[in-house]
Amino acid sequence: MRALVVLVGLACLAFVAEATGRVAGLSLAGYGLSGKLGRGLLRLESLQSLSLSGNNFSGDLPADLARLPDLQSLDLSANAFSGAIPDGFFGHCRNLRDVSLANNAFSGDVPRDVGACATLASLNLSSNRLAGALPSDIWSLNALRTLDLSGNAITGDLPVGVSRMFNLRSLNLRSNRLAGSLPDDIGDCPLLRSVDLGSNNISGNLPESLRRLSTCTYLDLSSNALTGNVPTWVGEMASLETLDLSGNKFSGEIPGSIGGLMSLKELRLSGNGFTGGLPESIGGCKSLVHVDVSWNSLTGTLPSWVFASGVQWVSVSDNTLSGEVFVPVNASSMVRGVDLSSNAFSGRIPSEISQVITLQSLNMSWNSLSGSIPPSIVQMKSLEVLDLTANRLNGSIPATVGGESLRELRLAKNSLTGEIPAQIGNLSALASLDLSHNNLTGAIPATIANITNLQTVDLSRNKLTGGLPKQLSDLPHLIRFNISHNQLSGDLPPGSFFDTIPLSSVSDNPGLCGAKLNSSCPGVLPKPIVLNPDSSSDPLSQPEPTPNGLRHKKTILSISALVAIGAAVLITVGVITITVLNLRVRTPGSHSAAELELSDGYLSQSPTTDVNSGKLVMFGGGNPEFSASTHALLNKDCELGRGGFGTVYKTTLRDGQPVAIKKLTVSSLVKSQDEFEREVKMLGKLRHRNLVALKGYYWTPSLQLLIYEFVSGGNLHKQLHESSTANCLSWKERFDIVLGIARSLAHLHRHDIIHYNLKSSNILLDGSGDAKVGDYGLAKLLPMLDRYVLSSKVQSALGYMAPEFACRTVKITEKCDVYGFGVLALEILTGRTPVQYMEDDVIVLCDVVRAALDEGKVEECVDERLCGKFPLEEAVPIMKLGLVCTSQVPSNRPDMSEVVNILELIRCPQDSPETELG
Structure with missing residues (x-):
């Protein structure tokens, strides 16, 4: 419909143009329009400006569009145009000055006749799929001020002759595959203010002509293969505001002349082979905001300007800097982030750091710092990240910990002792807590449960004792909780997170018990x-039961002895x-x-x-x-x-x-x-x-x-995941199983019976391969349908459980069976288990299927062991139905009777075309 409106609108404009000859501009930018550009535009002979950016136009670019006699500005950026830019498109231009075809899907070479459009002042072909080498006559565009070909796949060397573009202000060839050396005459463009050649394969030394770019404010040569020393004449490029030479192979010392660049705001030299010290003169750059010299081989001490200048972000990580960290008394620093990690700094952490009231991130990890943690640092109101991992710190965690902005606290791999302070619960913004690999003792404070933003917690490899606070199950965003290698005891907290926690996260705590650990807790029924x-x-x-007279004794028996008894x-x-x-x-x-x-x-x-x-x-x-x-x-x-x-x-x-x-x-x-x-x-x-x-x-x-x-055929779980016969389950058999399960659940729900314990091991297959659902209604044999009992004591269907089991305020209904059915349907189609535990990650089947649908890769998601072909027109709807059934909101899930009707509609006729499994 929108495409039709556009075509009608263009036709009307063409008519007006013939009648009056006054249509000079047409702008339909950002309307979300679609369709293809027709030849009707060529009737707008008085058109000077055409902007159709930010739409969804597709197809080829009309070859004669640039021939409009008065056209000066053409903007077709951010559409879906494809194919090659037509030959002769630029060769017949007359008054064309500004052209933007950026953010489309154009392919092929950069047009060879681009140099024939002598009037061009701005050319933007960025973010396409252009390949091949740059045409040498592109440098003949001496009226050109801006050239942007970034984000393509252009190859070859940079052609010589860039100095002919004496009006050039901005050159951006970033993210291509250019090789060779920088042109020797690149510095002979006197008006050049911005040069971005980053993320290519350019090699060699910096050409001396660069020193003549006195008006250049932006120079980015990062992520190439440039070598040699950075010459001292770089300090003559007086207008530089950004200098990025990171990710190359430069060596030698960082030139102190950089300190003379008074306009410099960003200095990025990371990922090279620089040696020597970090120049003190850099502190003289009065405008400097960001300094990154990480991943080099720098030596010496930390310059005083790091904490005593206007620099806001400093990273010297992954070098070999040493000595003590010095912070001037009454420092008037404006620094917000300091990364000193992976060096050889020693001595104590200076308490004067707390005077830097603007500090938001402090990373001093992987050094040789010693002594205790200054209490004043953990009280800083502005601090968001504190990382002191892998040092030689001792003493206890300050009881005054309580920075209201702290999001990450990392104190792992030290020699900290004492208890975790209860005040840690005051860190309301904390999302990540790592206290692992220390000598902490005592219990885990219940106040940790007050930190509702917590996502990851690592308390492993300490000497913690006692039980886990039950309130931990109320943390809504928790995704990782590692308490392994401690001396904790008691049951795991109830709730869906701790029901699915990896065993590696709770291992080596002999006193822990509960369903997840396959051990009964004393006194718990x-x-x-x-x-x-x-x-x-x-x-x-x-x-x-222990006799009353012997209750004071603690008899320790091995597991094998208990089993034998x-x-x-x-x-x-x-x-x-x-x-x-x-x-x-x-x-x-x-x-x-x-x-x-x-x-x-x-x-x-x-x-x-x-x-x-x-x-x-x-x-x-x-x-x-x-x-x-x-x-x-x-x-x-x-x-x-x-x-x-x-x-x-x-x-x-x-x-x-x-x-x-x-x-x-x-x-x-x-x-x-x-x-x-x-x-x-x-x-x-x-x-x-x-x-x-x-x-x-x-x-x-x-x-x-x-x-x-x-039922003679065994259960579905073994067929899908354990038996070699899984290879023989055809598409029809799998569809029949899904439909059979749906019909049985619909029958149960019509009789007001909720299954509660739906999973693939409770689906049996008879001699004909028909599905039979077992274990239905057994939860009704319990005295009360308590969700805690069902989820943590009886419900062993991990991965199939509806999220409402974890929320006592939500009523348990037939929709929890619908959720389990949705997971089962996806499991049958993909051959994957609902949840797969990796070493440091959890892969959820619903997320895998959703991603496959979003990326159009359904064939890759269907079980590769499936016997024979499968119809794509059935697979996609069933996967979508499975995702709808696993909606987090119960009311968004269909009834099982509706599911049956949908499945019967999805099933294609027997002679429907089938897609071979890839």
């Missing part, structure tokens, strides 16, 4: 719940129980509810319901007797898997029908018998082709078994 589906520990083992106790109790049950022989009876007694040989009918002997109920009739003994039911050889709610075993009924028995490990949390039976019977009535059918249950106060249909 429920002890038997298994959080780690890969754990091999016995979920039913619990420590015996627990196993022995469990076996003993089991033998006694079986023996007692065998002695209780009852007369069989007939009951419609199939109430049964557990005996050693089989499950036989019982005329009464005895809570001591147990109660078995099978739904839908059938032979409830098992062909194996109770020992076989709970034998590890029959174990199929473990999860957050219990362990699953395989056995068979007398009639040969295989079933799966889930032994619940939440006994201490399960409701009363009446409530338990009511909930289980309701689950038993649910029937759907994509749900694992619940066939019955067994109840005693201390043991509950759920009897399910046996």
Whole structure:
């Protein structure tokens, strides 16, 4: 529509021009217009100025546009034009003075006839894709004042003859691939004020003609391969305001003559091979604001002007400067940032630094500084960054720490002792705290939880003791919290961050316990719940209560000893129980509810319901007797898997029908018998082709078994991530699995049942490859649907959990299942786990897919092990649907019934074109 408006508008203007001959200017800059430029513009023969910048025009550049007889200014910058700039475009210009084609996608060479447009005063072809060598006759544009070809891929040497451009004021060839030496006559352009040749491959020495650029204010030759010494005559370039020679191969000493450049504001000499000292004369540059001489081989001491001049930013890092850091008393410095890192400075940190009230950043890391940290420094109101890492500092962290602007505090790799002061909680702006590799003792102060801006915390490799403040789970921006190699104890704080914290961040703290660490915390229920589906520990083992008379003793046993004792106790109790049950022989009876007694040989009918002997109920009739003994039911050889709610075993009924028995490990949390039976019977009535059918249950106060249909194909997690058969899951099979899961969840939600524990290991595949969702509704067996219990005690589906589990003020609804489904759908399509823990990073699947969609790289995101082809027109919508389902706001997620409808609409006909996986 906008393109049509533009074309109509241009046609109207052309008509007016024919009638009056007075249309002199046309400006439609920044309107977001699109379309292509037609030949209608050529009818505006009186046009002097045309500006269409900041739109989305595309296509080729009209070859005859520059032939408009009166056209003087042409600005087509910041559009989407492509292709080569037409041959002859500049060769037929008449009055053209200013041309800007910057920020487009033009390719090919710089037009060879550019030198024929003798009227040009300004030419900007920057930020395109131009390549090839510069045409030699470009220097013949002696009317040219500004030449900008930066941000292209121009190659070759700089042609000789630049001195012919005697009107040139600004030359910018930055970020190309130019090589060779600087032209010897570059300094013979008397009016040249700005030269930027940075980020090329220019080599050789500085030509002496540069000294004649007396009006030059900006000289940037950074990131090249220039060599030799910087000559003393650089001090004759009296108008220089910026001198950037960084990232070259210069050697020798920094010339002291630079101190004579009274207009100099920025001096950048980093990344060279300069030796000798940093000249004191530089302090004489009265206008100097920024000095960077880092990454050289400078020696000597720190000049006094660093803290006693008008310089605002100074970096001398990564040199070999030494001696003590001297700050003049009553220094009237205006410095805001000082980087002295990676040198050989020694002695104490001068407390006089606190007098520099403008200081915002102080980095003295990786030196040999000693003594204690001056309290006055950590109180500076303006200081935002303090980095004293890797020195020889001792003593304690000053209790007066409390700079209200401090964002980063880095004191790692020193010899600090004492406790972390509670006053650290006053650092309200702090985002990064690193106190690692010290000798700090005591507890982590609870006041750290007051720093709501905290993002990264590293307290590793100290001697900290005590527990972690529970309030840490309330920190909203925390992304890294390393407490490894300390002596901390107790449970990790609740919350989604600490549920997903890498084990490397909490390792080597023998007293820490909890679900993440696969160890039970004393006195915390429920002890038997298994959080780690890969754990091999016995979920039913619990420590015996300590007799009152022995509570004062602390007995330390190895983990293997505890396991052995627990196993022995469990076996003993089991033998006694079986023996007692065998002695209780009852007369069989007939009951419609199939109430049964557990005996050693089989499950036989019982005329009464005895809570001591147990109660078995099978739904839908059938032979409830098992062909194996109770020992076989709970034998590890029959174990199929473990999860957050219990362990699953395989056995068979007398009639040969295989079933799966889930032994619940939440006994201490399960409701009363009446409530338990009511909930289980309701689950038993649910029937759907994509749900694992619940066939019955067994109840005693201390043991509950759920009897399910046996699904032969294993779980989806193993198919995707552990089994070689993952290669054989075709696109159709994956789509069917996604759709089957969606249909089962929609069925559950219609019966007001929330799954709560959705994950790929709870999705089973039958012999036909159809998906069957298991473990549904088990959270309703708990006395209350407490999100803390569900998220940190039962919910082992890390990566699938909706964010509302971490917020007590948000109601848990069916939308948390929608979130888990969205993650599952992305997992099935990509073959990636929801969360991947790297050494120093966490890769979240949703972020990976979102980035792939944004970059148009969906083919790279689909599982490369997928068998066969896949239709792109199905993959993209499913990925987008998965991202919508994982919205952080529950109300933004669709209902599962809507998801089913969307998936059925997404599925293409069988004869749809397919895209080969790249």
